Amino acid sequence: xxxxxxxxxxELRQVNSHPSADExxxxxxxxxxxxxxxxxxxxxxxxxxxxxxxKLELGGDLKRxxxxxxxxxxxxxMRCGRVDDAPIAPLNQIENxxxxxxxxxxxxxxxxxxxxxxQCSKTPGKS
Numbered sequence: 001x002x003x004x005x006x007x008x009x010x011e012l013r014q015v016n017s018h019p020s021a022d023e024x025x026x027x028x029x030x031x032x033x034x035x036x037x038x039x040x041x042x043x044x045x046x047x048x049x050x051x052x053x054x055k056l057e058l059g060g061d062l063k064r065x066x067x068x069x070x071x072x073x074x075x076x077x078m079r080c081g082r083v084d085d086a087p088i089a090p091l092n093q094i095e096n097x098x099x100x101x102x103x104x105x106x107x108x109x110x111x112x113x114x115x116x117x118x119q120c121s122k123t124p125g126k127s
Contacts, residue, residue: 005047018074025037054069077116
């Protein structure tokens with residue numbers, strides 16, 4: 001693990017949000033002012049491939065990164081884009097039911113909930 005990768009991981013683990021690569025870049029620049037955005041992107045991809053973090057590709061939005069590598073679901077605000085963890089356990093029985101019903105090799109599944117975050121629910125406007 002390189003020093004840059006370690007600092008990116010440390011910064012990501014300090015937040016409960018699901019930041020974009022640009023947001024991670026801004027956090028990391030405070031400790032490594034000379035780091036490039038490309039370096040942050042590459043290291044986030046590597047950390048995801050290593051299973052240290054999750055890369056989230058949600059509803060046409062930009063990629064976000066989750067410090068928690070364990071399979072879990074997310075809720076995304078349709079108005080502001082905020083992403084939070086969904087407080088339910090993964091539904092593994094869905095994958096089990098597909099094993100005999102398809103010729104596909106099931107690797108996993110994604111489930112994303114959509115709604116309005118508490119802040120956007122208070123504010124009238126488009127959803």
